[in-house]
Amino acid sequence: MNLENTQVQMRKGILEYCILHIISRGEVYASDMIDELTAARMIVVEGTLYPLLTRLKNSGLVEYKWVESKSGPPRKYYKLTEPGQSFLQGLTETWNELIHSTRQITEKSTTNV
Amino acid sequence: MNLENTQVQMRKGILEYCILHIISRGEVYASDMIDELTAARMIVVEGTLYPLLTRLKNSGLVEYKWVESKSGPPRKYYKLTEPGQSFLQGLTETWNELIHSTRQITEKSTTNV
DNA sequence: AAATAGTACTTGGCCATACATAGTACTTTA
DNA sequence: TAAAGTACTATGTATGGCCAAGTACTATTT
Numbered sequence: 338m339n340l341e342n343t344q345v346q347m348r349k350g351i352l353e354y355c356i357l358h359i360i361s362r363g364e365v366y367a368s369d370m371i372d373e374l375t376a377a378r379m380i381v382v383e384g385t386l387y388p389l390l391t392r393l394k395n396s397g398l399v400e401y402k403w404v405e406s407k408s409g410p411p412r413k414y415y416k417l418t419e420p421g422q423s424f425l426q427g428l429t430e431t432w433n434e435l436i437h438s439t440r441q442i443t444e445k446s447t448t449n450v
Numbered sequence: 451m452n453l454e455n456t457q458v459q460m461r462k463g464i465l466e467y468c469i470l471h472i473i474s475r476g477e478v479y480a481s482d483m484i485d486e487l488t489a490a491r492m493i494v495v496e497g498t499l500y501p502l503l504t505r506l507k508n509s510g511l512v513e514y515k516w517v518e519s520k521s522g523p524p525r526k527y528y529k530l531t532e533p534g535q536s537f538l539q540g541l542t543e544t545w546n547e548l549i550h551s552t553r554q555i556t557e558k559s560t561t562n563v
Numbered sequence: 564a565a566a567t568a569g570t571a572c573t574t575g576g577c578c579a580t581a582c583a584t585a586g587t588a589c590t591t592t593a
Numbered sequence: 594t595a596a597a598g599t600a601c602t603a604t605g606t607a608t609g610g611c612c613a614a615g616t617a618c619t620a621t622t623t
Contacts, residue, residue, distance in 0.1 A: 338509035338579095340540045346463030346580065347548055349609055350456050355555045362558065367571070377554040378547065385610050387572060392609090396451035409570040410618040427453045429556070434491065435460055436549065441490040442468045443542070445475065459609065462580055480600070498581050500601060505580090522599035523589040567622070573615075580608090587602070593595085 348379075354428045355379060356389060357417065360399055361425055366412040390415065398424050461492070467541045468492060469502060470530065473512055474538055479525040503528065511537050 355377075359370050367386055374381045390413075393399045398421035401413040417425065468490075472483050480499055487494045503526075506512045511534035514526040530538065 338505060338511065340537070340544065342579070343463050343466060343541060344544050344548075345578095345610060346466075347544060349462040349580085350459030351548065351552060352610080353456060353459075355552060358556045358558075373555065377551045379551040379555065382611065383572080384574095384612060388574085388611095389609080391573085392451060398451070406570085406619085408619075410572075412571065424453070428456060431453065431457050431460060432552070432556075435457075435464065438490045438492040439464060439468060439545070442486065442492065443471045443545075445471075455608075458581060458607095462609085465581080495582065496601080497583060497603095501582095501603090502580085504602090519590085519599080521591075523601075525600065565623085567620100569618105569620080571616100571618085573617100575612105575614090577612080578610090581606105583604100583606085585603085588600085590597100590599080592597075 351432070352379070352381065352385070353389060353393070354425075354432055356386070357393070357398065357421065357425045357428065360415050361417050361422065364414045364416045366404075366414050368412075393421070397421075464545070465492070465494065465498070466502060466506075467538075467545055469499070470506070470511065470534065470538045470541065473528050474530050474535065477527045477529045479517075479527050481525075506534070510534075 355374065356370060359365060359373055367383075367390065371381055371383075371386060390399070394401065397418055399415050400418055401415045403411045404414050405411050468487065469483060472478060472486055480496075480503065484494060484496070484499060487499075503512070507514065510531055512528050513531050514528045516524045517527050518524050
């Protein structure tokens with residue numbers, strides 16, 4: 338039970354939310370997402386992102402099209418589907434509620450007891 | 451891949467943080483914690499809480515003493531150890547950074563693209 | 564043209580946590 | 594003594610993040 342491990346655990350589910358949000362803003366491919374996540378200090382590696390995108394695709398929340406690249410192999414450009422947009426809305430609520438709940442607990446002062 | 455499941459996933463790791471925080475405010479036993487977590491709508495059931503407390507104990511982050519009860523079997527009253535306090539500090543930082551990162555991503559407006 | 568490097572995506576296996584469920588042990592009450 | 598309630602324990606399942614190795618295509622170097 339160490340900090341590093343807990344950081345991994347805390348990321349669970351939240352990553353999905355962040356990625357759906359990134360996709361919701363316009364068509365992007367995997368490396369774009371990694372760049373943006375890294376810029377926000379939400380480090381993500383390929384082995385995490387690609388399986389997640391596959392899950393989102395299989396659930397019908399996102400779809401993609403192949404686009405040729407001038408500097409390497411073709412890329413999958415993702416965008417949200419209709420169900421994906423509703424799902425993202427739901428996630429936003431869930432996330433906000435979770436923050437609220439956590440705040441309610443962690444902002445209780447020590448002197449209350 | 452449904453909302454309910456994602457809520458469960460998002461809770462991962464955060465629960466540990468919340469519980470350490472509750473314990474940090476004074477000696478409590480399991481039912482106290484469940485009450486407070488429920489009040490904050492961070493629903494937790496026995497099957498989640500007890501194993502978590504055992505993990506925290508085995509990691510040396512919390513310790514407990516048995517206290518007789520007037521209405522049932524004896525209770526384990528928990529409190530933080532020294533390492534537990536440092537760990538909680540670390541978790542607080544981790545959580546705040548995670549919120550910051552998420553905000554940075556989700557508050558980017560759709561019109562940027 | 565062949566070898567090397569770089570980019571994009573894939574796959575299989577591991578680990579930790581939340582949860583459902585069933586069960587143990589003790590105390591109080593009827 | 595039996596039933597109900599409280600506190601804690603134990604087992605098995607599902608999921609997601611990550612490591613690591615691998616495939617496939619393109620561009621560059623020799």
